[in-house]
Amino acid sequence: MPKPSAPVPGPVPHPPTVVQPRRRREGSGRTASLPVSNETSAGGIAIRIEDGIAYAACIGRRNRAGRLEWCLPKGHIEEGETPEIAAVREVAEETGIDAEIIQPLGVIDYWFTGDDRRVHKVVHHYLLEAKGGYITTENDPDHEAEVARWIQVATLASELAFPNERKMAVAAARLLAIES
Incomplete structure (x- = not known):
């Protein structure tokens, strides 16, 4: 198998993408009475690159x-981790791929409702270069x-x-000068 060449990002036309969904009015419906928790995650x-084609894990x-x-x-940022460290760890755990960050890609900010709480989630995404490993889920501690x-x-x-992750994919394709 030929050795993959490193991705070459194109110029950055603007700062990383920040995706924020439309906000619902507070105080309306059942969700207003639920406690709110904040979660921060990272990934990317x-x-x-293989035979001139870029693939994402x-x-x-x-x-x-x-x-x-x-x-x-x-996944979640653990105690003492930066978003960058968490992104590299989560990519390795969930895909088996060891990677290094090329640059920030964007931040997704959204809300969802669980059975017992409303969650405000912020996810930091990065564009990374695969350096080694094999594509697998065997090391995913959460399964x-x-x-x-x-892909x-x-x-x-x-x-x-x-949809928010699709926007990150479009931003990555743009940075890598790939038509999507």
Whole structure:
């Protein structure tokens, strides 16, 4: 197998993308009475180049309906970690790929409601270069990732389940000068 060449990002036209969903009015409905918690996570898009084609390491998780959804690897920032350290660790744990950060990609900021609380979540995403490892979910301590695979960056946005992650894929393709 030929040795993959390093990704070469294009010029950065503007600061990293910040995606914020529309806000619902506070005080309306059942969610207003639930306690609020804040969570911060990090992850990203680890890239490898093979035969001139850029691929991203992605994970498949089951949604509540049991359908497999493709997502970017990410997870909680642990005590004493920076978002960058957490992103590298989470990519390695969930995909088996050892990677180094090339540059920040963007921040996703959203809310969701669990059974017992409302959660405000902030996720820091990075563009990373794959340096080694093998694509696998065997090292995922949470066992959230059912499967991992390489997806072409050119089609990544159409394969990801969540709109905010699709925006990160488009930003990565733009930085790598790939048409998506």
